[in-house]
Amino acid sequence: xxxxxxxxxxxxxxxxxxxxxxxxxxxxxxxxxxxxxxxxxxxxxxxxxxxxxxxxxxxxxxxxxxxxxxxxxxxxxxxxxxxxxxxxxxxxxxxxxxxxxxxxxxxxxxxxxxxxxxxxxxxxxxxxxxxxxxxxxxxxxxxxxxxxxxxxxxxxxxxxxxxxxxxxxxxxxxxxxxxxxxxxxxxxxxxxxxxxxxxxxxxxxxxxxxxxxxxxxxxxxxxxxxxxxxxxxxxxxxxxxxxxxxxxxxxxxxxxxxxxxxxxxxxxxxxxxxxxxxxxxxxxxxxxxxxxxxxxxxxxxxxxxxxxxxxxxxxxxxxxxxxxxxxxxxxxxxxxxxxxxxxxx
Numbered sequence: 001x002x003x004x005x006x007x008x009x010x011x012x013x014x015x016x017x018x019x020x021x022x023x024x025x026x027x028x029x030x031x032x033x034x035x036x037x038x039x040x041x042x043x044x045x046x047x048x049x050x051x052x053x054x055x056x057x058x059x060x061x062x063x064x065x066x067x068x069x070x071x072x073x074x075x076x077x078x079x080x081x082x083x084x085x086x087x088x089x090x091x092x093x094x095x096x097x098x099x100x101x102x103x104x105x106x107x108x109x110x111x112x113x114x115x116x117x118x119x120x121x122x123x124x125x126x127x128x129x130x131x132x133x134x135x136x137x138x139x140x141x142x143x144x145x146x147x148x149x150x151x152x153x154x155x156x157x158x159x160x161x162x163x164x165x166x167x168x169x170x171x172x173x174x175x176x177x178x179x180x181x182x183x184x185x186x187x188x189x190x191x192x193x194x195x196x197x198x199x200x201x202x203x204x205x206x207x208x209x210x211x212x213x214x215x216x217x218x219x220x221x222x223x224x225x226x227x228x229x230x231x232x233x234x235x236x237x238x239x240x241x242x243x244x245x246x247x248x249x250x251x252x253x254x255x256x257x258x259x260x261x262x263x264x265x266x267x268x269x270x271x272x273x274x275x276x277x278x279x280x281x282x283x284x285x286x287x288x289x290x291x292x293x294x295x296x297x298x299x300x301x302x303x304x305x306x307x308x309x310x311x312x313x314x315x316x317x318x319x320x321x322x323x324x325x326x327x328x329x330x331x332x333x334x335x336x337x338x339x340x341x342x343x344x345x
Contacts, residue, residue, distance in 0.1 A: 008026055009024070009025075009026035009027075009033050009034045010026060010061060010064065011023065011024065011025050011026065011052075011060070011061030011062055011063070011064040011065035012024045012064075012065055012068060013039075013064075013065035013066060013067070013068035013069040013071070014068070014069065015069060016242070016248055017199075019040060019041035019172070019173050019174050020038065020039070020040050020041075020174070020199075020242070021038070021039040021040075021046075021069045021071070022036055022038060022242070022248075023036065023037040023038065023039060023052075023062065023065040023066065023069075024036055024065060025037060025052030025053070025058070025061050025062060025065060025087075026052075026058075026061055027052075027053055027087055028053075028055060030297065032245065034245070035050070035052055035053070035087040035088070035244055035245050036050070036242070036243065036244055036245060036246075037049060037050040037051055037052055037062070037065075038050065038201055038242050039066070039069070039071060040172045040173070040174060040177075041172060041173040041174070042077050042078070042171065042172045042173055043077065043173070044075075045075040045076060045077040046071060046075050046076055046077065047076075047077060047078045047079075047080060047170060047172050048076045048078070048079050048080070048095065048101075049080045049081075049082065049192070049201050049242075050080075050081055050082055050087075050088040050089075050203070050244065051079065051081065051088065051089060051090060051091035051092050051094075051095055052087060052088075052090060052091055053086045053087040053090040053091070053153040054086070054090035054091050054094070054151075054153055054154055054155035055090075055151065055153060058090070058091060059091060059094050062091060062095075073095060073098040073099050074098065074099055075099075076095055076098075076099035076101045077099075077101055078101050078102055078104065078170070079092060079095050079096060079099075079101050079102070079103045079104070080103075080104050080105070080164065080170055080192065081103065081104070081105040081160075081164075082189060082190055082191070082192070082201065082202075082203030082204070082205075082244065083105075083106065083109075083185065083186040083188045083189040083190070083203050083204065084105060084106075084109035084111065084112035084113060084186065084188040085112060085186055085204070086112070086152055086153030086154050087153065087244075088203060088204070088244060089105070089109075089112065089154065090152075090153045090154045090155060091155055092105075092154075092155075092158050093154075093155045093156035093157070093158040094155050094156075096158055102161035102162060103158055103159075103160045103161055104160055104161065104162045104163075104164045104168070104170070105160040105163075105164050105188065106160075106163065106164045106165065106181070106187075106188040106189070106190050107160070107163045107165070107188075108183070108187040108188045108218075108219075109160070109187075109188045110187075110218065111186060111187055111188065111215050111218040112152070112154070112186075112188070113157050113159070115152070116152040116154050116157055117157060119150075119152060120148070123144060123147055123148060125217075127140055127143075127144055129216075129217065129307070130143075130283075130303065131332065132332050132333055133281060133282040133283050133303060133307065133332060133333070134281025134282060134283035134284055134331075134332040134333075134334075135283045135299075135303070136283075139296070139299075142296075143296075143300075164179055164190055165179060165181070165190075166178075166179050166180065166181060167179070170192060172194075174194055174196075174197060174199070175194055175195075175196045175197070176194070176195075177192040177193060177194050177201070178192065178193050178195065179192060180192070180193060180232050180233070180236065181229070181232070182203075182205045182229035182232055182233065183219060183222070183225040183226070183229060184205070184214060184222050184223070184224075184225040184226025184227070184228075184229045185203075185204045185205055185213055185214060185215065185222075185226065186204070186215045187215060187218050187219045189203055189204070189205055189229070190203070191203060191205055191206075191232075191233060191236075193236050193238065197239070197240075198236075198237065198238050198239035198240065199238065199239070199240050199242065200233065200236060200238035200240070200241050200242065200252070201241075201242045202233070202241045202242065202243045202244065203243070203244045204243075204244045204245070205226075205229060205233065206233060206241055206243060206252070206255050206256070206259065207243045207244065207245050207246055207255075208243055208245070208246035208247055208249050208255075209246065210255070210258045210259055210262050211245075212226075212259070212262060212263065212266070212305060213301065213304070213305070214226065214304060214305060214308040215304075216304045216307050216308050216311075220311075220315070221311060221312055221315050222308045222311075222312075223263060223267070223308045223309055223311070223312035224312050224315065226259075226263065227260065227263060230256050230259055230260055233252070233256060234253065234256050237252075238252045239252070240252075241255070266289070266305070266309055267309050267312065267313060269289050270285070270289055270306065270309045270310065270313060270319075271313065271318060271319070271337065273285050273288045273289055274319055274335055274336055274337045275337050276288075278334070278335060278336035278337055279322045279334035279335060279336040280334055280335060280336075281332045281333070281334050281335070282303060282306050282307055282310060282335065283303065283332075285306060285335070286299070286302050286303065286306060289302075289306060290302055310335055317338060318337065318338055319335055319336065319337055319338060320335070320336060320338050321333050321334070321335060322334040322335065322336055
């Protein structure tokens with residue numbers, strides 16, 4: 001007897017507060033079955049925060065979720081994207097087209113919009129970084145074949161009508177929402193705060209469970225930016241978070257502390273691995289850092305995360321790159337601990 005196939009999520013809508021609706025939208029990714037868009041009442045319509053990912057049938061899921069709370073795409077008066085990842089921006093073009101609304105998003109969106117405009121160049125760049133980091137050529141060739149022609153999860157690139165930066169206010173029936181830059185997860189990431197009710201739309205900066213992901217290669221220090229963004233959110237003293245994945249949560253400080261602790265734990269682990277095994281390539285470090293083998297499912301995510309930590313430690317002066325000597329032994333770059341200078345106090 002054949003085993004039953006995994007049942008895909010469908011779009012679902014629910015009211016979480018008066019004038020606030022959670023729109024749970026399906027995703028095709030293992031371990032990440034859905035994302036959230038948030039609808040907030042505004043006059044005779046809504047402000048829609050995030051859109052879900054574009055794939056075949058995805059707009060119907062958004063329409064289904066809206067219909068369950070007696071809303072339609074035509075009710076969208078403004079679209080606000082917390083950041084330019086496909087599961088938050090992917091259906092922006094369709095929403096704008098159907099509703100006639102404006103799109104507001106942070107201007108540092110090139111990490112997605114430029115890559116999606118020229119996917120072959122973006123793929124080649126990822127391969128070059130992987131080779132430089134010591135990934136063997138054979139699995140890279142397989143990855144490139146599988147990735148070539150893969151959809152970015154974006155229906156069409158649409159540029160924002162207004163830059164979503166501090167000082168901009170999003171007006172709703174619940175009151176104004178202020179914009180707070182929170183890069184790290186992505187250069188374009190912002191959180192939005194409703195001060196009277198202490199509500200915070202967190203996108204992927206804070207989630208119900210600690211799950212770290214950094215957009216590597218588009219800013220100097222994503223891990224450092226993420227830690228500073230945790231400080232930004234902590235100062236807001238929010239009472240309830242509306243995250244990009246999972247349910248709402250109220251223990252905001254505990255989530256901030258848990259994210260800080262995990263980043264520090266990973267940074268310490270990277271330093272320990274380099275102390276014991278360096279000079280070492282980023283790829284060679286992966287199983288030693290995370291404690292299990294590198295697989296096709298975890299390699300890309302963990303490589304990105306590890307390079308982010310190495311870059312942060314490099315900026316702190318704790319590790320350094322060992323560039324290959326092309327004349328003697330061409331190959332990938334390696335990393336090692338910076339030895340303390342005994343002459344310094």
